[in-house]
Amino acid sequence: MEILKSIYEVAWFILLIAGGVAVLEGYLYSHFKFYRKPLFEVSALIVFPLLGLLALKTFGLAAPGSYSWLAVSEVLILLFFRFAVKGRHTVPFMLLAPAFVGLALLLVYPFVFEVYLSFHDLKLTTIMMWKNTGTLPFAGISQYVKVFTTSPLSEITFWALLGRTLVWTFSNVFFHVTGGFILALMLNNQIRFKGIYRTLLVIPWAMPQVVAVLAMRGEFHATNGFVNIIITKLLDTLPFLGSLGVAPVQWLSDYPLLTCTLINVWLGIPFMMVVILGGLQSISSSYYDAADIDGASYLQKLRYITLPLIRPVLMPAVTLGTVWTFNNINVIYLVTGQAGGTEQADILVSALYKAAFTYNRYSYSAAFAIVVFAMLFFFSVFYLKTFDAAKDER
Amino acid sequence: MATVQFKKIVKKFGDNLVLNGVDVEIKDHEFVVIVGPSGCGKTTLLRMLAGLEEITDGEIFIDNLLVNELHPSKREIAMVFQDYALYPHMTVEQNMNFALRLRKMDKAEIAGRVKEAANILQLNKFLERMPKQLSGGQRQRVAIGRAIVRKPKVFLFDEPLSNLDAKLREEMRVEIAKLYQRLNATILYVTHDQVEAMTLAGRIVIMNHGIVQQVGSPIEVYRKPVNLFVAGFIGSPTMNFLSGRLKLENGTAVFFNKFITMPIPAFVLPQSEAQDGREVVLGVRPDDVLVERPGGEKCSGKIEGVLEVCELLGHRENLYLKVGGQRVLATVEAFFNRSPGSAVSLCFNYQNMHVFDKATEQRISE
Known part of the structure; x- marks a missing residue:
């Protein structure tokens, strides 16, 4: 019976969304159809805000002043239809509207709310006040100052975290690209069972990341994990390795960041491999013929032909990989983040998560998140600029 | 400059x-x-000569040196590819001197070359450009320039x-002809276009199904094609072929099929006595x-036919004629003022008539 209830709930949710889309389309359609009729404009001004208020009340979202907000937006929409749209492009507007509204609800609203939070003070001691009065004490930029001066966790500072995040990002991306490049070069040859290798190599990428990470976490367990068992067996058969310092270690507690890096490298290589393989296969073989006749060795062909020609596919993949790794909370949090977990492996985003949901410093975390966002934003813009410039050169 | 020999290449x-026993010899300074x-x-x-394709069997010599196992760069050849294969991320200059840079040649020497x-190729203005910024003809010239700077023994054009x-x-055809006069190099040029072959070649090698059909100067292969394939491949418009049988009448051979009967004089087909009953194909060029x-x-004597279609080419005109059920294409001086459907009389010029055996497809006429 439990399962029936869940199905029920999902069905309700789908119906709700369908109903929402239908209402939205009907609303737009009426505007498209009657935007020129004065009678429509007057009645729309009264009816739509009232209906909106009713909807808000039904879902318990109504607040004082809701009606005037709805009326003002209705006026704006009517003006928009009257002077900007003028009944044109009906079908594109109607087709794009649901996606647009969905994006606004899922992206724009949270972002605006986050900016709002970052300039106020929401924490465990003010949350009841927010709930009762709907207002928060204004904090100016003090949250941003705190981001750079206090620790999001128990001791580590923002700057140390940033340094660790950069090391984490660069080491991961470096191994993703080199590993992916080597595998792609091998797969690009005429070898037997190529399809099987390719499928096997893509598995880490195709698996849900949470499942893969938790499975790998188990393999790094100090006594029952695959990694330490292998090391022990190796030491049994090749005792001289012990004198070289090889020994089973407490991966999760003593080397958490290294463990996370190993797992994330394993996870990230397939994506780079697939992208680079695609790039390699798009290079015309006549370049290699020409280079052969010109007398280029294997490494020279790699340096002068392959690398420059896969740059256009490699660079976007590297940017994406950098942003994903920089923001990768999954691996860090799932490996080290549970109760009693260490803070030695925390990077900016995982520290941010803990600051918000373990230490309940909401406004501080909002400011923190905006700082992280700004860093990545400028990195991407800078990167795209240089990439465009490089493209223009050709 | 150098000679090239293909010996029983498979x-x-x-x-x-793909190739079944190719034997060709290319002389020094020759455009083949x-x-x-x-x-x-x-x-x-061509790719086997360049070293880009393995040789299944047979031997290739450049300047009497066996190159079967030699790396492409050691064969002292230069190749111009069909798609030019200009490195897209290098300037024209870098493209041209890439091979020399790899050889670590002296900088001044590279610049000079x-x-x-x-x-030679009028590329001075474009040296700093990227291949993308060039037109097709300019890219072609860069590709040739890349070959020239290496001063190879043999130029290969694919x-x-x-x-x-x-x-x-x-x-570009004229450019290449001029270039050949200037460089006087050994050139091996591959094309499927018989016009390029006729206009550029010192000697033509005609291939089909991996076998060399005929080797000879353009005029030889045009005047004396050794088999039906060469006869049909060289020359534009294509040669007319009339299938039929020979019979002996009063000591001369007479060709006949359902629609046409005509004697074949002895200067076209000697030993006419031996030809009685033989199945043959006559070849006559539209000219x-x-x-x-x-x-x-x-x-030959007059033969009555019907004009089906006229194609005016300017100074010449293609006439598609029908003699009974036999189609014949004739090329005449413009303007042939007859409307389609009218009856015309035609005759064949014996001097340039070719007779091939139908079964072996080999030439049997003089």
């Missing part, structure tokens, strides 16, 4: 026999064009003009079909 891709339809193995032969080649439009192709003109003594 190439197999799996079970697929290998021509044939797509899939005849001509490009494979690039300048010289750029002068269908170099097939990516250009018709007008540019004609211009040698005389329409509405008094045939001389070296022409």
